[in-house]
Amino acid sequence: MSGEGLIAEARVMHGDAGMLRLKELMARGCEFLGTEWAILGGAMSWISERNLVSAISNAGGFGVIACGAMPPELLDKEIAATKAMTDKPFGVNLITMHPQLNELIDICAKHQVGHVVLAGGLPPAGSIERIKASGAKLIAFAPALALAKKLIRSGVDALVIEGMEAGGHIGPVSTSVLAQEILPEVAEQVPVFVAGGIGRGEAMAAYLEMGAVGVQLGTRFVCATECIAHPNFKKAFLRASARDAIPSVQIDPRLPVIPVRALKNREMENFSAKQREVAAKLDSGEIEMGEAQLQIEHYWAGALRRAVIDGDVESGSVMAGQSVGMVKREEPVADIVRELVDEAAHALGAR
Structure with missing residues (x-):
């Protein structure tokens, strides 16, 4: 076989090995979410609505509706519309300070939403129990180790650790530091997803090897063809x-x-x-x-x-x-997910 042929064969072998390793590292996250890939779409107000959310779920990831300041009746319609566009799992992100939080939780329960994501601070009294009573799995954001431990004691099912590189509301600590601090302490107790500044599959692979079960990306999906942004x-x-x-x-x-x-x-x-x-x-x-x-x-x-x-x-x-500097073109969600997966698999296969 020629030198070029040997190189090509090696790349295929590395790619296959890398894909197997990627699926192994994501297995816990995929099982938790019920998806092909443990890639959550970040909940971005006005952006993470039925079109983008269903596209992410249909591409094998996990779309998340951004409830934001929506009143209950609007969330009711948005969940129903999303369910009409995908039969795959998706979640709903609720803000803890929303004055009608309990009503929003009840809307999620009405639609049998499988995963509720709470953001914006410590969940108010009773909200965790209300979500869990509906049968939904509860994901919460933990911007510090002490808060991560407190949330686990409170009964959350999974955590997202999001660093200051993210868009929208941010904390003061970088993703890489949070991952090093939190993952070794809690990754065995609950599934942990990493978010903030992730734009390529190589970064996904690195956090998975550190103990994360998956990742969350928002910025990369803004220029998706299916995104309704102006x-x-x-x-x-x-x-x-x-x-x-x-x-x-x-x-x-x-x-x-x-x-x-x-x-x-x-x-x-x-x-x-x-x-x-x-x-x-x-x-x-x-x-x-x-x-x-x-x-x-x-x-x-x-x-x-x-x-x-x-x-x-x-x-x-x-x-x-x-x-944002890694967003180069407008393209379908499926292409974005595939590119991220291929990059991660290649990086893992080359280890």
Whole structure:
């Protein structure tokens, strides 16, 4: 056999071995989710709706509806519409501070949603029990080891550890540090998915070898053909580099604002003014802390809608993770998933 033939044969063997290893490392995550690949779609408000969610699930991953600020009746319709577009498993992401959280949990139970993802802080009293009583598996975000342990004691079924490289609301610690800190401590107790800054399959493979059962990606799916985001929003992603995705700045230390990572534009400056406005209302006693936080959340929801739906990428919020520089083209979800899987398998096969 020629030298080129031997190289080609070696690549096939490496690829086959890598794919077997990938399936082995993802087996626990796939079993937990009921999917072909343990790849969750990040829940992005206005973006992670029926079209993208069903496409991710149909491609072998696990789509997640972003409930965000939706009222119960709207979530009811969104779940029903998603079920009409896929017979594969998908989940629903609920925000813990939503004033109608219990009603949203009941909507998920009504539709027999198999997995509920809680984000935005510690689950309020009774919410974990309410979700588990419906028969759903509960996934929660753990931005620190102490919180991960507390959530496990509380009865969550799986964790997502998401680093500051992610888009949208972020914590202060990088994904690589969180993975090193949390995975060795809790990976044997519950399935753990890693998120934040993942744009290629090689990174997926590395976190799987560290003990994760799967990964979550949001930014990579924004420019999917099936994503309903406005063409202007997608163009902003295609033009951006990692350094363009910056975190918002907390203006007033008395107002606990979770930083948001987005592409730098005029909206990032407008948010500083909004913080000052809300802080003034807090000082005057016009509103209390809970209402202040909700006002900030509603502000972000509106700013994100202007960018995603209306295409106003200057006065709207273009939330994006630092992996945005790895988004090169608009393409079908199935192609994105296949590319990630092939990259991961190749990396594992070359070990």
